Amino acid sequence: MYISNYHRRSGAVFLFFIGFSILCISRLLFIQFFRSSYLTRIAKSQYNLYLELEPRRGTIYDSNLKPQAVNLVVDSLYAIPAEIRDKDKEGIIKQLMPILNADYAYLKDRLYRKKSFIWLARKISSQQAEAIQRLNIKGLDFIKESKRCYPNGYLASHVIGFAGLDNAGLESIELYYDKYLKGQSGCALFLRDARQKRLDLWEKMVLPKDGYDLILTIDEVIQYIAERELDKAFKTSHAQGASIIVMDPHTGAILALANRPTFDLNEYNNVSKDRIRNRSICDLFEPGSVFKIVTASAALEEKKVVEEDKFFCENGSYKVSTHILHDHRPHGWLKFREVIEQSSNIGTTKVAQILGAGLIYRYIRLFGFGSKLGIDLYGEISGAIKEPRFWSKLSIAAVPIGQEVGVTTLQLVSAVSTIANGGQLMQPYLVKEIRVRYGETIKKNSPLLIRKAISIDTANRMKKILTGAVEEGTGKLAQLPGFSAAGKTGTAQKLEPNGAYSHNKFIASFIGFAPAEDPLIAMAIVIDEPHPYYFGGVVAAPVFKNVAGDVLRYLKTNISAKEVIAFHDTGAVN
Amino acid sequence: MRLSKFLYLVICVTFLSLFYVWQETEVFRFAYVGQKNQDAFQDLLDKNIALRYNIKQRTSLINIGDKVSKVADFQMPDNYRLVRLLYPPEIRVSEHLPRQENIVSRIFSIKRQAEAKTINP
Numbered sequence: 110m111y112i113s114n115y116h117r118r119s120g121a122v123f124l125f126f127i128g129f130s131i132l133c134i135s136r137l138l139f140i141q142f143f144r145s146s147y148l149t150r151i152a153k154s155q156y157n158l159y160l161e162l163e164p165r166r167g168t169i170y171d172s173n174l175k176p177q178a179v180n181l182v183v184d185s186l187y188a189i190p191a192e193i194r195d196k197d198k199e200g201i202i203k204q205l206m207p208i209l210n211a212d213y214a215y216l217k218d219r220l221y222r223k224k225s226f227i228w229l230a231r232k233i234s235s236q237q238a239e240a241i242q243r244l245n246i247k248g249l250d251f252i253k254e255s256k257r258c259y260p261n262g263y264l265a266s267h268v269i270g271f272a273g274l275d276n277a278g279l280e281s282i283e284l285y286y287d288k289y290l291k292g293q294s295g296c297a298l299f300l301r302d303a304r305q306k307r308l309d310l311w312e313k314m315v316l317p318k319d320g321y322d323l324i325l326t327i328d329e330v331i332q333y334i335a336e337r338e339l340d341k342a343f344k345t346s347h348a349q350g351a352s353i354i355v356m357d358p359h360t361g362a363i364l365a366l367a368n369r370p371t372f373d374l375n376e377y378n379n380v381s382k383d384r385i386r387n388r389s390i391c392d393l394f395e396p397g398s399v400f401k402i403v404t405a406s407a408a409l410e411e412k413k414v415v416e417e418d419k420f421f422c423e424n425g426s427y428k429v430s431t432h433i434l435h436d437h438r439p440h441g442w443l444k445f446r447e448v449i450e451q452s453s454n455i456g457t458t459k460v461a462q463i464l465g466a467g468l469i470y471r472y473i474r475l476f477g478f479g480s481k482l483g484i485d486l487y488g489e490i491s492g493a494i495k496e497p498r499f500w501s502k503l504s505i506a507a508v509p510i511g512q513e514v515g516v517t518t519l520q521l522v523s524a525v526s527t528i529a530n531g532g533q534l535m536q537p538y539l540v541k542e543i544r545v546r547y548g549e550t551i552k553k554n555s556p557l558l559i560r561k562a563i564s565i566d567t568a569n570r571m572k573k574i575l576t577g578a579v580e581e582g583t584g585k586l587a588q589l590p591g592f593s594a595a596g597k598t599g600t601a602q603k604l605e606p607n608g609a610y611s612h613n614k615f616i617a618s619f620i621g622f623a624p625a626e627d628p629l630i631a632m633a634i635v636i637d638e639p640h641p642y643y644f645g646g647v648v649a650a651p652v653f654k655n656v657a658g659d660v661l662r663y664l665k666t667n668i669s670a671k672e673v674i675a676f677h678d679t680g681a682v683n
Numbered sequence: 684m685r686l687s688k689f690l691y692l693v694i695c696v697t698f699l700s701l702f703y704v705w706q707e708t709e710v711f712r713f714a715y716v717g718q719k720n721q722d723a724f725q726d727l728l729d730k731n732i733a734l735r736y737n738i739k740q741r742t743s744l745i746n747i748g749d750k751v752s753k754v755a756d757f758q759m760p761d762n763y764r765l766v767r768l769l770y771p772p773e774i775r776v777s778e779h780l781p782r783q784e785n786i787v788s789r790i791f792s793i794k795r796q797a798e799a800k801t802i803n804p
Contacts, residue, residue: 181736182729235733253729260739300714308714333744337752 158299158307163255164292165546166276167320169269169283170331172364172541177269178283178374180276184238184251185231187270189296189432190220192248201246209233231274233257257283259374265332265399266537267387268325268486269369271377280377280385282323282539285485289543289551292320321551323544326362331355331660335365339523339634343369346617346639346648352389352518353652355660358526358622358631360556361535363484364660391488393515394635396643399582399620400511402528405449405574407472408460412568416446416574420456427455429506434458437600446574452598454510461509466497469509475562476524477534478516482559484537492516511601522633525596525620528571529628532563548560576625587650589623589658596621596653598645603638614638619649623657629664630657 140148170176186563187207193201202216209216209230220225230237232254241249257272270281278287295317300310327651335353344353348369355365368388372380408414425439436453448456461469479494493515500508507513519537527534536557543552563571577597578584583598599618601611617636622628634649634656642648740746 176739179732179736181733260736261743262740262745264743264745302711308711308718310710310714329744333748337748586717 112625115511131372142359155215156301157207157312158301159298160299160307162295162297162315162317163276164290164294164317165319166255166257167290167322167546169323169325171265171325171327171332173328173330174324175329177261177265177325177327177329178257178259178272180255182253183232183235183256185254186221186229186233186238186249186251187239188227188229189225189248189250190222190227191225193220193246201249204244204246205229205241208237241516243630261329262373262375263371264329264336265325265327265366266371266374267385267389268332268363268366269374271374281387282325283488286323286540286543290320290323293318299514303388319546320542322544322546323540324544326357326364326539326541327366328364328664332365332367334659334663335656336367336371338652339367339369341655342634342636342639342648342652348636348639350388350392350637352392352633352635353656354389354518354522354633355656356522356526356537356631358529358628359535361523361526361537362541362556363539364630366539383665387486387488388637389518389635390484390486391490391517393493393517394616394637395514395604396511396516396521396618397513397599397616398518399521399597399599399618399633400453400514401449401457401509402524402571402597403459403472403476403478403619404457404464404469404509405445406476406528406563406567406571407464407468408445409473409570410563410601411464411468413463413618414460416444416570418445418458419443420448420453422446422448422453422455423559425455427458429458430507430585431504432503434506446577448581449574449597450578452578452583454506457509458506461505464509466500466505466508469495469505470497472562473508473514475560476520476527477559477562478514478524482519482523482537485539485554486518489519490517492520509598518633518635521618521620521635522631525622525633526631527562527593528568528575529622529631530568531565532568534559534562542642572625575621579621579625583644583646584619584621584650584653586646587619587621587653587657589654589661592623592661593625594621594623594657595625595628596650598650600643600645615643617643617645617648619645619653621653621657623661630660632657 120535122368166180168176168180171177198217198220202213202220205211205216206213211230216229219229225573227247238251242251245458257276259266259269259271268281270283270285271279272283272287272290273279277288277293278284283290297314298307298312299310302308335355339351339353342348351369353365353367354363356363366387368386370384372384377385419442422436422440422443424441425436427434429633434454436455438451440451440453440456443451443453443456445456445460447453448460473494479492481489481491483489495508495513497505500513504513523534523537536559538554538557540554542549542550542554572595575597578591578598579587579594579596584596587594587596597620599616599620601616601618602612603614605611605614605617615638617639618634620631620633622631632653636648636652639648
């Protein structure tokens with residue numbers, strides 16, 4: 110009886126365990142075959158962390174490899190609102206407000222959102238980050254991000270441009286070469302521990318491809334000299350705006366480009382669009398007398414005149430169609446070279462009448478006016494040049510002296526470079542090389558000839574005339590001690606909104622190159638609405654003198670010791 | 684299966700399992716150590732970059748140039764200009780002063796030998 114009961118009970122227990130085992134096995138089979146993908150997904154989301162790996166944005170260097178735009182690692186502050194108690198939030202907002210310089214409403218809006226992650230401030234300074242860390246607030250943390258910084262502040266701001274919060278180029282070189290600078294993002298599947306902390310263990314990883322470095326044609330020292338002198342002229346002449354471009358006339362490489370007003374690249378989001386605008390490539394203006402270099406070059410190239418031909422300048426008053434043309438100073442008989450040196454409007458008009466509208470228009474286009482020159486920046490405009498069929502009877506007296514035409518500072522410097530280099534119109538460019546970080550060159554920008562505008566002979570004759578304009582003519586204030594210089598002044602009346610020429614708003618300009626016999630630099634300076642002095646020869650020419658003097662001394666010091674000794678041996682020591 | 688074999692199998696499986704767990708924990712421990720070192724290294728690297736950036740910013744032409752131009756009208760130095768300094772009169776006079784050497788120094792001085800002129804240049 111007892112044994113029988115024992116067998117029965119053990120059988121029942123056995124059956125119970127068998128049944129339980131079958132239940133477990135069937136449940137396991139169910140999970141394995143029907144729920145495995147779902148559960149695997151949940152598990153992976155717990156211990157895997159997908160991260161996009163940010164590439165390093167390329168550095169921008171000047172021509173001497175001095176960094177102009179670099180990346181710094183900075184902290185970005187975020188909050189986990191769910192981890193902060195509601196009663197603490199008010200206090201946290203009051204603590205953060207002075208550190209972040211943020212509004213109460215902004216922080217309140219962020220901290221009271223029902224989210225597990227929200228940005229409070231991105232890319233803050235190290236001082237701000239340290240101050241917040243000292244507060245030791247639960248629910249606030251930092252993520253390291255890369256920030257674009259510009260060590261030279263406002264220097265070459267219109268050339269370099271800036272990149273935004275997401276390291277995307279927004280302006281100038283940063284925008285134009287963004288595809289080279291930004292690189293390619295990578296990604297990785299990192300493991301996480303039980304506290305959701307990232308471990309340096311990954312399942313899959315695609316490394317980011319860093320952006321390429323850019324080497325500009327801009328020279329930091331020349332840029333500084335140009336900005337320093339432009340700034341002085343801008344302030345002393347109480348101008349509305351000012352631009353300067355320094356170019357290597359033989360290659361078209363831009364050595365310096367600056368505008369006023371300007372802005373600090375590190376504070377780009379606090380300035381107006383007007384300050385950011387690159388006036389030297391996207392502002393159109395009537396150039397005035399500096400444009401006479403085109404008329405003069407055309408006349409010499411077409412052999413219509415020679416330097417010693419005489420023109421009667423009508424003692425300062427000459428009727429063309431219904432309009433009476435004036436010179437800023439009355440002249441009688443002037444030789445052709447003196448017409449340019451003394452900047453006689455009447456003499457130039459008479460030369461233009463010999464040439465005719467068709468030839469003048471042809472040379473205007475040959476010198477690059479009326480079309481984009483193809484500089485590696487967005488926003489370049491082509492200017493405004495009317496075809497001869499749209500010219501009025503007065504145009505023959507206006508276009509050759511720089512009225513009824515719209516040009517840019519870049520076009521002016523390219524035109525004067527054409528004369529300086531022997532008649533070749535070169536494409537201006539700002540980026541010399543694109544390189545892999547510390548490595549091989551990906552792309553090299555070589556000097557590019559757009560077209561041959563005039564012959565070497567004409568260019569040399571024009572050089573002499575322009576040297577005369579500086580030595581004997583209107584550009585005397587551009588004379589350089591120790592170096593020869595050539596150039597042309599310009600003073601243009603601005604157009605009023607009603608279409609009439611203003612009597613108190615002018616554009617003063619100077620274009621030139623130095624040394625005159627073997628030019629190293631060409632330059633264009635444009636000052637918008639200077640007061641009280643407004644003549645190009647008074648306002649813009651001294652800028653040329655100061656910039657060219659310092660730049661030539663700087664460039665000459667870079668030549669080899671051998672050349673210096675040779676130079677000294679020739680007795681050229683002062 | 685005998686009980687001893689079963690127990691032996693259980694011990695083996697347990698040992699292997701423990702070994703697996705141990706090596707997994709070691710991997711994670713090394714990962715933590717590596718990550719800590721990496722973070723420290725990265726932090727130093729970031730600080731180095733920030734420091735260099737600050738130096739570059741402080742020594743930029745904008746800062747130095749503006750400070751210099753406030754106190755002086757700075758101009759680029761020129762290699763081609765030799766500046767002849769005009770000596771003050773007292774220095775010129777001193778050249779004509781009689782030698783202040785005694786008899787001993789005159790005899791043993793190498794300076795006099797150095798000043799000797801060659802007869803056949």
